[in-house]
Amino acid sequence: MGKRVTIQDLAKELGTTPSTISRALHDHPGISKSMTKKVKELAQKRNYRVNSVASSLRAGKSKTIGVIVPMINRDFFANVISGIEEIAFQNGFNVIICQSDNKVEKEIQHINTLISTGVAGVLVSLGFETTDYTPFDKISQLGIPLIFFDRAPDHEKSIKILNNDKAGAYKAVQHLIDQGYRRIAHLAGPGNLSLYKARKEGYIDALKDNGLPIEERLIVTHNLKREAGYEAMKKLMNSKNPPDAVFSASDYSALGALLYLKEERIKIPEEVGIVGFSNEGFTKLTGPEITSVDQHGKEIGKYSAKVFFEEMTSDVFIPRTIILDPKLIIRGSSLRNQKQNT
Amino acid sequence: MGKRVTIQDLAKELGTTPSTISRALHDHPGISKSMTKKVKELAQKRNYRVNSVASSLRAGKSKTIGVIVPMINRDFFANVISGIEEIAFQNGFNVIICQSDNKVEKEIQHINTLISTGVAGVLVSLGFETTDYTPFDKISQLGIPLIFFDRAPDHEKSIKILNNDKAGAYKAVQHLIDQGYRRIAHLAGPGNLSLYKARKEGYIDALKDNGLPIEERLIVTHNLKREAGYEAMKKLMNSKNPPDAVFSASDYSALGALLYLKEERIKIPEEVGIVGFSNEGFTKLTGPEITSVDQHGKEIGKYSAKVFFEEMTSDVFIPRTIILDPKLIIRGSSLRNQKQNT
DNA sequence: ATAAAATATGCAAACGTTTGTTGAAGAATT
DNA sequence: AATTCTTCAACAAACGTTTGCATATTTTAT
Incomplete structure (x- = not known):
């Protein structure tokens, strides 16, 4: 339980002062090469570590x-x-x-x-x-x-x-459209968070730019959890004109959707496509793996x-x-x- | 860009000294109730926060x-x-x-x-x-x-x-035995780490205690990664007398094993059982979900x-x-x- | 009324570092 | 040889807090 070595201990041992030690350790130009060398060697030898609490205070x-x-x-x-x-x-x-x-x-x-x-x-x-x-x-x-x-x-x-959540969402939906999906649902996050608002906007813009209709019934606001994704998907698939793809603002609910579809033996991606958001680690562990927007x-x-x-x-x-x-x-x-x- | 309020500022404002302020804030018994109250109120009002760098130094x-x-x-x-x-x-x-x-x-x-x-x-x-x-x-x-x-x-x-890695492993293997599995393989971790050694011991003990043979060919040492689990499982399943279950020291390699089995359309858990270790989040996201040892x-x-x-x-x-x-x-x-x- | 005890506050040092200023010694210039 | 420069190192103060000790005031006991 040794005591911690301070700049003063070094000073005493070299017969000099704390200020010189401090400057030497910081390669201050006003200190001679020889002194700087001596100080650094001793510091090394005595295993000196700066006390950052003290230097922070100063x-x-x-x-x-x-x-x-x-x-x-x-x-x-x-x-x-x-x-x-x-x-x-x-x-x-x-x-x-x-x-x-x-x-x-x-x-x-x-x-x-x-x-x-x-x-x-x-x-x-x-x-x-x-x-x-x-x-x-x-x-x-x-x-x-x-x-x-x-x-x-x-x-x-x-x-x-x-x-750029909007751009991410846009990319995701554009990709779904490129893959031939036409009735794309969106599992949206709480509207008060700008980030989820942006994802929804990206979704809407992509649809618009491709001449696809915005259908309110296909936009489900949810709490982003897996269970909510499961339930949302269930409801969507049992509606009159069910979606052929879903873009979720969360990977967790995308997973929920995937689990529901698998349970119902609805083929992914043949019958329904899924894209999530965040590229959580588990998205590449599912079967099939989930396409997702990576926020690096x-x-x-x-x-x-x-x-x-x-x-x-x-x-x-x-x-x-x-x-x-x-x-x-x-x-x-x-x-x-x-x-x-x- | 206001300056930070110190104990000295408070002292000056109350016409007293830093020591009194410090003691008052710490409910020192030597300070009168009235003074303590005054100090605390002012501290609150001026939004004083202790400078923990200074107090750490002291x-x-x-x-x-x-x-x-x-x-x-x-x-x-x-x-x-x-x-x-x-x-x-x-x-x-x-x-x-x-x-x-x-x-x-x-x-x-x-x-x-x-x-x-x-x-x-x-x-x-x-x-x-x-x-x-x-x-x-x-x-x-x-x-x-x-x-x-x-x-x-x-x-x-x-x-x-x-x-208690050993106990965890023991529980896992005992469970597999209880489920009727008899040729249980083990994907072991690097032997130089005591934790993996312990898991292996738990595996061996459980087999012994149940009168099952320890077969070296069923113990595969690997680097705990998913790919290694996949390869290990492949090799095991293509051996002469393949295992009917596998206990892995890692969830990642357990997942690898699972993916191989699914690829080969070998039924889990009917034909081969799997237990992993660590209870990683993804273990409850796979199909089927992976039994695992939770280290809370x-x-x-x-x-x-x-x-x-x-x-x-x-x-x-x-x-x-x-x-x-x-x-x-x-x-x-x-x-x-x-x-x-x- | 005086001494003793209890209460409340002030004084000053310390924690270890950094840095502006000062001073001493030696080197260079005249 | 006397003066100015340069180089190097020491001195001392500061950062904000805490705390042992001293002191001043009040209370209690005699």
Whole structure:
């Protein structure tokens, strides 16, 4: 249970002062080569590690980034975090992860602890229910860069890294149309979230651009869960003029739909095509595998972290929105023509 | 971009000193009720947040727990982290997540940054390749509680929270035997990891206890991946006296096995039964769903965090191993009798 | 009324690092 | 030889909080 080696211990041992040690370790030009070398060797030998708490205090901020996500046990968020970490560690930062569990109170609590911790920046993906964004203002007011990804406020005064949900949805539906499907249903998410609104718009636009009718009865708003997808599909298939394809705003409900169809021995993709959204890991484990829109979480994470570092060094704040184009991963559930993966 | 409110600002405003403010905020008995009230009200009004960097420096340690895991985008680890976070936040701590990516160098790097950050404790699940545990000694030497979970060193001088892999495997194989399977193959993990050794032992013991022969040809060591499971199953099924069930040390290879069997139109569970390990999310999404051994990650996480807090407050270090019993989740891939889920 | 005890607050140091300023010594210039 | 420059290192203050000790005030006991 040895005591931690400080800069002062090194100073004493070399008969010099803490300031010299500090400068030597940072390759300050005012320190002679010989001294710098001596100091570094001793530091190495004594296994010195900078006390970042002390240096954070002195500097007024720490080398830590706070990340708030609804939950980490979703492929997408886990990947985003991986991406953030990668860039952060490259820059000598580390990452504090906070789960909001989609609860507003937890978000607020996390904001407070992150401020207390003196994080250098905060990256956030909002919870479902969050409509009041003022708690986040505290962060910016303190001059701490704040970046939203994936689920962001709908006002214009923040920095956001988003998926082009509309384009993703458009691609998905266009693909279904290309495959010859004509009555395409949509399992839509809660309308209050702009991201689901965008997916629905992409769906509608694709239909319109192809001269297909928009049928309200084919649009089912649901809670994105597997069970809801199952039930929605059941209802749709038992309606008068059932759809020949479904584009779901969620992979989970796409899976639900798939399970219902398999139960009824309705052939996928021959009779009904399916496309989901998010490219969850399980989409390539089903039979048939589910075509899905990939949001490349890791890229979003990397991007968000990079934007944070930009922001940290710049002193002018420019609200902006960066939109990454998602990619359609075509798999068996929607591929009834010859066409191959793009 | 307001400046952060400090204890000194409050002191000035109330015409008192920082020490009084600090004590009042901590309900120190030496401060009068009236003063305490005044201080707290002002703190609230000015939106004061303690600067935990400063208090960490003063205290010599921070209210942060470091967690090192191979990767977070695995259900098990994501759940463990959820569990750790839950307990940590209840105690006013937060959590720094580090991914080792199963690389030794990354582990070492993370150890160093965590020490620099002044974490109050470190919870670790080792990477695959880690055989030299001395880098972790630095942590304990500094008096920082160090707790291993799931993948731990095999020496006796540390605190470990483990799954009873042997018991889990035993349960799995016993279940297969109960279901009438008799030639049960085992897809084993790398033998140098004690956890896979334990699973293999559980498999062997269960066979022995039921008077079944141990056949070396039915034990295939593989890298736990889906493709390896597929190939292993192919080889097994094309051997002279093929197995009628397979117990895999990994859900991914269990899935590979399942996919091979389905491709060959071999009926599951009628002709061949399958049991996996880890209860990954996708096991209940396949057709049929895969029976698997659940390691209840969240519980392990909670437990580990609790042990850390115990350790933090105790001053005697007692190496110990806590073994949690995993649960067999019985699903369609192994259920050919009437017996129901337990 | 005085001494002792209890209560409430202030003072100052400490945690380890960083950095502006100062000063001493040696090198270069005149 | 005297002066100016340059190079290197030391000094000291600061970041915000906490806490042992000292001090001032009030209360209680004698």
